[in-house]
Amino acid sequence: MTRLNEKEIIGLFSSRLRINEMIKNQNDDVVILPLEKIIKQFKNRSSVLIVLKSDMLVESTDVPPRMRPWQIARKSVVSCVSDMSAKGINPPYLCLISIGIPSRYSKGQIVELVNGFQMASKEFGVKIVGGDTNKSDEIVINCNLVGALPRDTHVPNRNGAKPGDVVVSSGVFGFSSCGLKILINNAIAKWHFRRIAIQSVMKPEPAQRFGTSMAKFFSSSIDSSDGLAASLYELARQSEVNLIIENAPSAKGIQQFAIDNGLATRDLIFYGGEEYEIIATISKVNLERVRSLTRKLKLKLYVIGRVEKGNGKVIILSESGRQLRLMDRGYLHRFVC
Numbered sequence: 001m002t003r004l005n006e007k008e009i010i011g012l013f014s015s016r017l018r019i020n021e022m023i024k025n026q027n028d029d030v031v032i033l034p035l036e037k038i039i040k041q042f043k044n045r046s047s048v049l050i051v052l053k054s055d056m057l058v059e060s061t062d063v064p065p066r067m068r069p070w071q072i073a074r075k076s077v078v079s080c081v082s083d084m085s086a087k088g089i090n091p092p093y094l095c096l097i098s099i100g101i102p103s104r105y106s107k108g109q110i111v112e113l114v115n116g117f118q119m120a121s122k123e124f125g126v127k128i129v130g131g132d133t134n135k136s137d138e139i140v141i142n143c144n145l146v147g148a149l150p151r152d153t154h155v156p157n158r159n160g161a162k163p164g165d166v167v168v169s170s171g172v173f174g175f176s177s178c179g180l181k182i183l184i185n186n187a188i189a190k191w192h193f194r195r196i197a198i199q200s201v202m203k204p205e206p207a208q209r210f211g212t213s214m215a216k217f218f219s220s221s222i223d224s225s226d227g228l229a230a231s232l233y234e235l236a237r238q239s240e241v242n243l244i245i246e247n248a249p250s251a252k253g254i255q256q257f258a259i260d261n262g263l264a265t266r267d268l269i270f271y272g273g274e275e276y277e278i279i280a281t282i283s284k285v286n287l288e289r290v291r292s293l294t295r296k297l298k299l300k301l302y303v304i305g306r307v308e309k310g311n312g313k314v315i316i317l318s319e320s321g322r323q324l325r326l327m328d329r330g331y332l333h334r335f336v337c
Contacts, residue, residue: 088215
C-alpha cells in the first residue's frame with residue numbers, strides 16, 4: 001500500500017486542485033492573489049466587505065461509520081458553505097484548507113480526499129487557493145472560506161426576529177438523525193427510507209440557493225447543523241422573543257421509523273443534527289414575495305411558526321392545541337470511529 005510524505009501530499013493537492021494556477025507566488029509560505037478573483041462581480045469594488053468563515057471537522061466527533069474519504073472532505077466544505085448561505089453570501093468563495101492526515105491513509109485514500117474537495121469546489125463555487133498538511137492520529141480538516149458582498153447588502157443576523165414575523169425553514173427535518181441511528185445503532189428501516197436517511201448523512205446538501213436567493217428578506221437566520229431545537233433557541237434568545245412552532249417540519253416516514261424503533265418522533269425532528277437547512281424569520285409583509293420567488297426558483301419553503309413577544313423561549317403546539325416548551329438541547333457530536 002503506497003504511502004506519501006508531506007511534500008508528496010502537498011504536490012498531489014496542488015496539482016489536482018489546480019491551486020497554483022490561481023496564485024502569483026507558487027510554492028511559497030503565503031498565498032498572494034488579486035482580490036479581483038473574488039470581487040470582480042461587483043461594480044463598486046471600493047465598497048465591498050470581506051466575509052470570513054472557519055469550521056473544523058474532527059474524525060472522532062464528526063465522521064460517522066462507513067463515511068468514505070471523499071465524503072469526509074466534501075462534508076468539511078459543506079459546513080462552511082451552509083453558514084455562508086444562511087447569511088446570503090454568494091459564491092465564489094476562496095478557500096484555505098488545513099488537514100491532518102493519519103499515517104494509516106494510503107495514496108488511494110488521499111486521492112479520495114482530493115476528489116471530495118474537487119466535488120465540493122464544483123458544486124458550491126469554492127476556489128481552493130492553499131492550506132497546510134500535517135500528520136495526525138485522526139482526520140482533522142479545518143476549512144476557511146472567504147466571501148464578499150457590497151457594503152449596503154442586508155445580512156440577516158441572529159438577533160433580528162420581531163414579534164409578528166413568521167418562522168420558516170428551507171427543508172424538513174429528521175432524515176439525518178434517523179440515518180445516524182441506522183449507521184450507528186443498526187436501527188430498523190424500510191429500504192427506501194433507509195437509503196434516503198443514510199444519503200442525507202453521507203452526502204449532505206446545504207440550502208445554498210435558498211439562502212443566497214432569500215436572505216434579503218430574512219429578519220434573522222441561522223444554519224441548522226447543530227439541530228433544529230438549538231437553532232430555534234439561538235434565534236429566540238438573541239432576538240429576545242418567543243418562537244411558537246405550529247407546524248413541525250417533519251420528513252416523510254419519520255413517524256413510522258420512530259414507532260418501529262421505539263423512539264420519539266419529536267426527538268428525531270428537533271434534536272438531530274448534521275442537517276444543513278436554513279431557519280429564518282420573515283416579516284409577514286415579505287412572505288408572499290418569498291413564496292412567489294421560491295415557486296419561481298423551484299425551491300421549497302416551509303412556514304413552521306410565528307414570532308411573539310417574549311424572553312427567549314421556544315414553544316411547540318401539540319395536536320390538541322396545548323403549548324409545550326421545547327427543551328433547549330443541541331446535537332451532540334459523539335461518533336467513535
